[in-house]
Amino acid sequence: MDTFLQQFINGLSLGAIYALIALGYTMVYGVLRLINFAHGDVYMLGAFAGYYIANAMNMDANPSILGAIVVTMGAMAACAVIGILIERLAYRPVRHHSRLTSLITAIGVSLLLEYGGQVVFGATPRFFPQMIRSQTYTLGPVQITNQNLLIIVVSFIVMFGLQYIVHQTKIGKAMRATSFNLSVARLMGINTDFIIAFTFALGSALAAAGGVMVALAIPRIDPLMGLMTGLKAFVAAVLGGIGNIPGAMLGGMLIGLMETWIGATAYSTYRDAVAFAVLILILLFRPAGLLGTSVTEKV
């Protein structure tokens, strides 16, 4: 029973990582109907931006929570700019072509960032500075670190924050309108180019926050780190119903739990395969995802 509870916590910690990235995937898809395959790589860039900022601030020797917040903000700002650039340079020129064109462009951007990252940062894994010293809390039979707790809390904050932005604010209304019908939204006086750029900036900033947070808990970063994590976050988004914000959260948690349970059996090395088996099953039997329905409003 103790082991079961601990595995449950392990699964939630891992799932929160996927959820954090899946939220960005789902938001961009909700507005643009574009699966932004580069999202996982922006997450990687966020981790590297955090790495350089934290080292410039010498955070490894002087850990502080305030410093960690500054580093996270810095990485988010850097990635927001990168997100806007990617949208402007890669996606906007092909926006009016077929959706397949955008998808292929997204794969191209993803590969560019991965292998460009290997040129710029080198292929050698780096270790992220310990901006917050790891602490383990014991709650009855289970242990959880402060860093994993932080990821879980932040992923919930991000989920509610996104729900609020999309459903309660003026810009959220504009995002939903753009998603519903781009040309009509423009006729109604919405600056759709700005809305789309804003969506990318927000999504990329979230990816960066995820990158820094995950690097705190699992300190090893390398230019290909976004590949597998990004794919699993994508599966999580599809599982929950792509375009659906609480769905991304649910999907992430489920993938995390499933992986952990497989990891706990003798088949531990098949854990990566499970996520993709789930993707196939979902696409076969419930293509709209767990929380998605074909008529639900998307964003």
Place this chain on the structure above:
Amino acid sequence: MKLPRRFVVAALLAAVLGAVACERRPSSGGAERSTGDIVVGMYGSLTGDGASFGQSSVEGAQLAVEELNNAGGLLGGRKIKLLVEDDQSKPDEASNAVTKLITQNKVVAVLGEVASRRSLAAGPVCQKYQTPMISPASTNERVTQIGDYIFRVCFIDPFQGEVLAKFAFNDLKARKVAVLKDIQQDYSVGLTDAIQKKFAALGGQVLDPVSYSSGDADFKAILTQVRAQKPDAIFVTGYYPEAAIIVRQARELGMKVPILGGDGWVGDALKNGREALANCYISNHYSGDNPDPVVQNFVKTYHAKYKREPDSIAALGYDAAKVLAAAITSANSTEGPKIREALAKADVPGVTGRLKMNAKRDVDKPAVIQELMFTNGDVKYIYKTTINPN
């Protein structure tokens, strides 16, 4: 696009001739030259997961080459030129690198690799071209079984596994142990087998080994399963990047038992295990604390050149280059088969112990057990004991 037919025929002909020319290339790599620099190749993981291995072994070898050249070179004043190729920690790149060194750069011999998996990938190339290869630190038994041109200057995993099992059983008094192995690495799989056999033979209980893969970052699921079985000690038989994270996550789950590893833990990134590295032990090839003047002299000159302490991989890189130089001298030739013969009879002192080739082209050397300690942002290896082969 239309090309003139004559052009196509000429190109095809050239390609065929090229292939034929390659086929009848003499086996030993350009060894016939008797003047000029002696070109030695080295391949290693300068980047990628195993970057620390490649960098340390190359630094060690370069130091040895520099010393030999300053002392007048080999074979009557010929300098040694070390050509280094990066294999990016990938086995297929390792065999490409070695093919290039032998066929294009015409090296007389090859030094490398550290990781057994990459030595196993590139070794057959050296064997095929009859170019001697000396691995500084590949401990998997099968490496030198590739063929009679493959040598090494380190102990092998059956011995290392025995050393670790004995230490856990006799010194740490462990009776029930768990093993975590990296199923992608021949080294880890071989070492796991050796530990299992010896520990069981001593009368201890080994739990079913738990598998992970190079590059994994979350080990909490498997560690929680291990924790439930309450082992007295845990072996992690993989390499340092994963070991650092495994140790940390084990401590985060409240597991305080000793964690043991092999020489694969020796790498710069191990320091990311931080305070969790307390109560961890490894088997290693040499200890920098050894008062032997040969060792102390090496530590001093290495530090003067690279401004850091040499790790055991650097010491083995240095020894590999020295053994090769001694073999070239005693063969009085740079031809592959002659160097091979001299290497098979090699018996020279090294910083990691006496380097005497046995019939299997391995060396019988003692191992040391070291305790790890994290101080001032780095890992300290504290000498515990030396275990000799019997």
